[in-house]
Structures are given as structure tokens and as C-alpha cells.
Amino acid sequence: MVDLITEIVLMPIIEIGGIMLVKTVGPVGAKIFFVGETPGEEEDKYGTPFYKDAPAGRTFNSLLTLAGISRAECLVGNVARERPPGNKISFFFEDKKCTIPKQILKKWIEDLRQEIDINQPNVIVALGGTALWALTGEKLISKFRGTVMESTLCPGIKVFPTYHPQAVNYTWPLHFTVVMDLRKAAYHSKFSGMPPDKRVLIEARNIDQFISYLREIKEDTISVDLEAAQPGSHITIVGVASSPTVAMSIKIVSGNHSRYSRGEELLLWRELGKVLTSKKLIMQNAAYDTGVLLLNHGINCINNLWMDTLLAAHCLWPETPRDLGYLASLCLDVPAWKHTAKDDPAMYNAADAANTFGIAEFLYKELKRTDNLKTFEFEMSEIAPSLLMQLKGIPVDLTARDELVKEHTNIYKETEAELNKILGKKINFNSSKQVQNLLYIDLGLPVQYKRRKKASDPRKITAGAEAIKKLSKLVPNNPIFNLLLKYKKSFKLVSSFLEIELSPTGRVHTSYNITGSATDDTGRKSFGRWSSSESIILPYGSGNLQNIPEEARKMYRAAPGYVILQVDKVQAEAVVVAYLANDFKLKKLFKDRFNAPFAEKGQFDVHKFTAVHMFGVKFEDVTKELRTVGKTLRHAVNYSAGPGVVSAKLGCTMTVAKQLLEKYFNINPQLRIWHQSIQNQLRENRTLTTPLGRKHKFLERWGDGLFRSAYSYIPQSTVGDLLNMDLVDIYNEAGKDIDILIQLHDSIYFHIPEKDISAVQKLCLKYMLRETEINHDTMIIEADFKAGPSWGEQESISY
DNA sequence: GATTTTACGTA
């Protein structure tokens, strides 16, 4: 019977009272059926769903191409067949939350059901939340995308949800996820029915059962996952998988009580310790699990790590989310399980363990295929030093801290009182809104706006420090500006950096994150630099240790007889840029500096060099001010900053800033060429590779924002990686003997006995002068040293 | 009470 129909759409366009009916199109018996939401303006005009020249249709087609799917072989339709007023799907629902469909929508869903029934596709791809709801009754696309579901509308038929192409248009980085999803959908179009779930996930009834499971594991690799209660990171559940399909978990804690006797628990930890120190281990975010095991149970299994799936995913896809649920949706064919954490934590944990194993196997193949194994192994080697730095913490001198708190609390309180007196009323100067009202309404000053990232961004009013500085120039002799700045500075210092909780031993801890940021899930920029954030294992301190201001650094003091020694990569990013841009003059300067004896190195200062070329003065005659101009311009231009930044930094007018920039570019034409070459590389496949082999695909919209992000990528990433290589080597050689305190992107701090200074300097130099090939030349970034009684009081020392 | 915005510290 079906044979009689060659195309579903015999009459795609039917006009009813001026509104087009947009029907499903495509060949009968297609294996994939794409279902969207409603027709848009163009679809309505031409009667075709995802019309090729409509915004969503254009994106849809390009996503299909990237996923290797031929649209001609697919059915394509929408849930709603007419365009609602204002393109709002809620028009077809009785209620605001879009759960009760109106009669007409019910009829369209029945049409959809019949189309599915006639065609019997192997997979229906639900594009967006409405299609997901119509086909399965579920609403949250972000929760279910990437996982196979069974249709409730047509039982027995697979539904595979992903984002709507229009969502990709709004948030372009989603396209990576959608392409990955579509590839998986293409795989599912090859067979009908739900994929069998072969996993055996078991919650152990008691310790004995868990221990016998551990003892019987024959495989040499296992994956491990812990659940822990905060604060204190007390382990509540342990899960171990011996393969992607076999996992067992055991609940150790119920409520606030251990479920087992002390003796039983000790037995468990002993047996677990044996397994963890004899097998190769897979973990997701191993630094946390290994850290908790080491700190709370004395189990040190760091050297047994084979793969941290977080790091593997970071090396492969640094631009995407990397939580386990997301990775599973890309790599595996398992049902979504992340929402079961509360209802059945033990099974949830077992699923975590098993899925981590499966993800690891997938990622390993991908790392190999894409030539990323070296970067991955390097990142794995960073786990031990970063974790031990976290656990060790850095010492705080309580007396110094209290004095600083007292001093700066006085400053902001006095400043506040003075301001209130001048203004004749009380204002919260930490409130941006109140300060804006004060400046722009009460005082009627010219409104200051934030610098925009894009010309198309809306202008935003600001009352930040930069705006206040500008106003103080416009209105001289008004004392409130300086008072405001003083208040903000000291308040911030006290609240964010001085009044912090210390550990019982008076230390501060931070978690060094090898994979960088994790804040939002629409594309990240992690370039291989570490980030620093609050340690969940030891939650003491200000969290981020990479943004402590100089004043607050004074409270981090060395023990008696000890010093804090700092090693810096000299002008690191400027050196990398010089080699990337192939700036011969500059490269020669850096090489000459390297070959000069220590006492003469000051004669090869890059910023003075810039000033010499900019202003035609002699090297000896470069003033401090001219050097600052040179430094600011080099920095600004390297990263394609504009005159706004230069004028703000130098305190000059925009006109002067523009002239300076122009002059700089004329003297350094290589920079424009280098920027152009970055753009050319992006044009090829949006991917940049650093001299150390780290790759990053830039998913943002094509344009200046993308370019600027890309310009900064190679220098930042290369310097970060080189410093971490140094740190790993130094740790591997001497981590047991010397205390590595802090990593600050291009410098490392040590806490060492004063008598060891020159030995540690030697150790640093042994590794830090490593050679890197760039543009068929050999780059060496120099190192220099400072030391002092505290982190905030550091003096240069020779070597 | 949870989430978003604004501002600000470092490299």
C-alpha cells in the first residue's frame, strides 16, 4: 500500500485563509526523520520546512553536511504546521508552560504520528524542546540531548533529541554538539529499535560482597568514582568498574552515619587500597578523587593513573563542556543518568564508574587518531604536582595578616566617613547602582560607558574605577573621585584577600585546575594554562590564588630560616610573539640578552628597545615614562587592542593613542602580517596548533572577537605549557625535598631554606632554558629570580 | 534562596 506513494508531499503548499500549511517533505521509507518546531517566516512563504534560504534551514543544511548526512534521503518536518503569530510556539498551547496543546496542535501531532507510522524510520531526530515533548513527553532538551529515547507517541521507534538549528544560530558554539549528535543519529539510522543496554550495574549489599568483587577483578585496568559529602569531602559511596559494562558500588554512609563498623570500614579501605595501587586507573577529574583518597584514607594511587577523562577530553575538545554526562552523550550509547543522582545515588555512582570506563576507551582512540596523545600525557604528568601543591597549601603569618586587616579596614572606614560627610548622605559605595546614581544623576556628570567587545554590543553605563578616573580628569579639584577609588581598593583588599578563613594549621589552599575554566557550558577558552579556584578538599583561603594583589601577598611569609624564592620567565609572551611574527630585530635582542653576562642583561630591555625605535632617542636616554609607553604599546598591539585601552592605560587622549598605535605599526609591520596569517589558518579549519602541539578549535562567530581570542592563544598557551613542563620536571626531580608553593602562569614560587637558594636556582635553570622550535628557529625564554621573606617583598637576585 | 550582573584582582 505504501508503495503507491512515492513522496509524502504531493501538495506541499495548501493555503488556508492566507496561512501556508507546511507539510513534511522527503522520500517515503526514509531512515531518518527530522522533526522541528514550527515553520518560520521563509518556511511559511515557501511551504518547505527548514527552507534552504531561511536562517534555521541554512544552519540545518550545513549541520547535516558536517555530519555527513544527505538531506535528500531524510524526512523533514515540524510539529506545528503553521507559523504562529510572532513565531511563538506558545500560541498553540492552552497554558503558559506549554503542556496542554490546543485542538489544532493535537491534530498536527496526530498527523506526525501517522507519518511516522507509515514511514517507520529507524530514528526520529527531535530538533529542540517542542519536538522532544511531542515525541516523548519530556521537555528539557539540554538534559536529554545526545541520548537515545523511546518514543511515547510511536512506541518502538527511537527518538534522538538534539538542539534546534535556530538555537545553534543564537549560540553558535552549540554547533559542535549538534554535529556530534547528528553523527550519532546517522549511526542509529542504520538499525531499528533501542540499542541493548548490556551494562551490569550493582549496588553491593555489604562490605563482603564488594570486597569479593574487588578481589575477582581480572582486568588490569579499572575505573573508579567517589561520591563525597561536603564539607570535608567524606567519602559516601565508592564505585569501581572493571569494564564499560560491569560496575559495582557500595554505600558507606547513610545520612550522617557510617553503615559499617570501624573494623569493617578499615577492611574496605585496605582492600580498595590494594586494588587502586595495583591496577591502571581511570577517573574523571582524578585530582579530586586521588586527593581525597590520599588525604582521608592514606591511599596514594596517583602513580597508577592511566587516564583522567577530564584531561583527555580537554586535550581533544578544549572548546566544549567536559562533564561526564556530556562526554557520555558524545562517546557512548547509554541512557541519560545524571538526573538520577538524588533518587538512587548508589546506582548513579555505579553508572558513573562504568560510563567513565567507556568514555576513556573512546577518548583514547580519538587522542591517538588526532595526534593528541603527547599533549594528553603531558597533562597527566601535571596531576601529581598540582595536587600536592593543593594539599600542602601556603603558610600565612597571622600577625602580618591581622595588621594588614586593621590598616586597610581603617582606610576604607575613614574614607567612607569622609565621603559621607562631603556628600551629606550615606551611600553604599560597593553598590554600582548607587554610585551610578550619585555620579550621573545627583552630580550630573557625563555618563561613562563600558568598552564594548563588539561594535554591535549595546552601550552599558559603568561606575567602575576606569570611569571614575576619567571623570576625575574632566572635573579636577573634586576630592570625591580619589576617595571613591581609595574606598573601593581597600574594601576589596580586605573583603576578598585579607579576611579569609585559614586552615587549622594557618595555611591557605587552592585547587589548581589543569583544564582551566568550567564556568559556563557554551564554549570555553581553556588554553592549557592552569586556573586556580577554591579547593573543595581543603576549603581555606580566598580560592583563586592567581589574583592576589601585591599588598595582600605580604601576609604569606616564609618560616624562620626560610625564604620565598620566585623564578620568572622573562618577557615570556613578548618572546613568543617575536618568534611567531619572525621579528628578526627583536629575536636578535632576546638572543643577545641570553648571551650577555648577568650584570649586562639590563642593556637588552625590550620595552626600552621599543621606545628607542618609536621616539628615536638613545638607549641610555629612555626615561621611565617612555619605557612605559613602549611596554603598553607592545602589549596592546600584540593582542590587537585599540586606542581606548592605550588611552586608558597611559592616561592620554584618544587622538594621541591612535597616533602612537599607528607609529608602532609602521615600525613593526611584521605584526600585521602575523595577525593575517592567524586569520588564514582559522579560515582553513578554525584550528590553531601551538609550537608544542596543543590544538584548539575556535567555535565562536567569525569576526574580530574570534580573531583577538586567536591572537592571544598561541603565546598564552605556549608560555603556560612551557612553564608547566618546567614545573613537572622540577617536581619530578626534587618535589620530595623542596616545597613548590605557587604557580602563577609564568612564574613558580618556592618555600625553601635560605641556604638552598643557589641550589634551587641551579635546578630551575637546568630545566627552564629549554629550547622550542618556532618558524625554523630555536626559541629560549630566559629565567630570572627574586627572593624575600614574604611573597609580597621580593628582591631581584643574581645567578 | 537561587541566579545574574557588575566590578576587580592577577598573568
Added chain:
DNA sequence: CGTACGTAAAATCT
């Protein structure tokens, strides 16, 4: 129209 990062406090949402 520098980039990258994390956090505190205020504002805003539900």
C-alpha cells in the same frame, strides 16, 4: 572592540 581566569557583593528573578 587586548585575552585568559575566579570571586565578592549587589541586583534581580522566582
